[in-house]
Amino acid sequence: MKSTFADEIVDLLPNLRRYAFVLSRSLDVADDLVQQTCEKAFASRSSYAQGTNLSAWLIRIMRNTWIDRVRRDRTRGESVDIVDRPDAIFTDGAHDTETHLMLGNVASALQELPADQREIIMMICVEELSYKEAAAALGIPIGTVMSRLARARTTLAGKLDLN
Amino acid sequence: MHEEKFTDEVLMAYADGELDAKTRREVEDAIGRDTALAERVELFMKTRALLAGTFGTAKVSVPDDLEARVRQMAGGAEMEESASGAEVLPFRQRSAPRQQGFAQRHALPIAASLALVAGGLLGYMAAGQPERAGGIEIAGLADDRIVEALNVSPSGETRQLGEDARFEAIATYRDGAGTLCREFEVSARGTSHVAVACQEIDAWQLRFAASQVDVNGDFVPASSLEALDAFLMATRAGAPLSAEDESAALSTLR
Incomplete structure (x- = not known):
């Protein structure tokens, strides 16, 4: 059976929730953001070009929703530090100490990056957007995507001693 | 040697599989000769694998009620489509009868108010009619008080x-x-x-304006913000400037 637009969006809810959490660092705000993003997605479904990356389209909507939210509402909900509470959204590893530690370490290094670098590294390395899709989502040239992403990754490698 | 022509960006793009075939072969040749380059590529591969492995494969929990709300929205959106006879995409799902109530209560009124805002906006912009808000003319920004406020008021004021x-x-x-x-x-x-x-x-220059009050005089910020979002997306609006950057930008106007 073919999956519906709604099914595809529901399948992406974990990705949306993860991305919303990285953007907002707040559980309440993240879930709100996911919901607003889905509302907009259903309302403007005609602007989605079938066959293109749905995840990239949704992330773009979410990012604009987030920016608008920051514009009008300087209170951003109660911050939850992913470093202290990786289990807040990640279910795996809550009982597995090693995974938990790893998640904590990487999350901690990630949080030390500037927001624009954190955002792009998540888009490309975790959400698997292409450079082109990320450039479209952020409204910046591909060259900027690449320089920002390379900076983010070399900094992260330094923090985590991957060199 | 030509190895130094490969910047971090190019090596990273190689690691990410984003290079065209020709450049990819050039990088491949170069990293075969130069271990420093190979290590640099490896660093980019490692960071990606680590992030993907840490966040990508960890299961993200989704609260049941969140999924339920999204499913409900989907039902509402479909009802709206079939009610308006709009063209539908091939994978449209038949909505379940129990979702009709939701659609009637929420989806249709939202769509209707959106259309009103969009129609009103296009209407006055096309006609070149000044939009008046109780004596304050917005459309042409003819009002010196608005211009002055735009020049000096920090955001939030x-x-x-x-x-x-x-x-x-x-x-x-x-933008x-x-x-x-x-x-x-x-x-x-x-x-x-x-x-x-x-x-x-x-x-x-005024680029966008939407009324937050509908024909009945009710305050409807949601629909005007939808229109605003579309505008911001279309013009590729950047993130809001920080207070310092804003102050610096505004100081150049005087």
Whole structure:
């Protein structure tokens, strides 16, 4: 059976929730953001070009929703530090100490990056957007995507001693 | 040797599989000769694998009620499509009868108010009619008090524009073309508009305005914000400037 637009969006809810959490660092705000993003997605479904990356389209909507939210509402909900509470959204590893530690370490290094670098590294390395899709989502040239992403990754490698 | 021509960006793009075939072969040749280059590529591969492995494969929990709400929205959106006879995409799902109530209560009124805002906006812009908010003319930014407020008010500040009118600076940003823009609200005697003005040839030009009040006089911020979102997306609006950057940008206007 073919999956519906709604099914595809529901399948992406974990990705949306993860991305919303990285953007907002707040559980309440993240879930709100996911919901607003889905509302907009259903309302403007005609602007989605079938066959293109749905995840990239949704992330773009979410990012604009987030920016608008920051514009009008300087209170951003109660911050939850992913470093202290990786289990807040990640279910795996809550009982597995090693995974938990790893998640904590990487999350901690990630949080030390500037927001624009954190955002792009998540888009490309975790959400698997292409450079082109990320450039479209952020409204910046591909060259900027690449320089920002390379900076983010070399900094992260330094923090985590991957060199 | 030509190895130094490969910047971090190119090596990273190689690791990410983003290079064209020709450059990819060039990098492949080069990393075969130069272990330092190979290590650099490996660093980019490692960071990606680590992030993907840590976040990508960890299971993200989704609360049941969140999924339920999204499913409900989907039902509402479909009802709206079939009710309006709009063209539908091939994978449209038949909505379950129990979702009709939701659609009637929520989806249709939202769509209707959106259409009103969009229609009203296009209407006055096309006709070139000045939009008035209780005596304050927004469309041409003819009102010196608005221009002055745009020049000096930091975002978050509300200022009175005379007895009944109020201006609120929401945010300052640069659009995709690098033009300085400000989002603001003007309300006067029961009407309220959300608007965006951008600096063009040393003057503020109105780029967007939407009424936040519907035909019945009810406050409907949601629909005007939907229209605003579409505008911001279309013009590739950047993130709001920080207070310092905003202050620096505004100081160049005087």
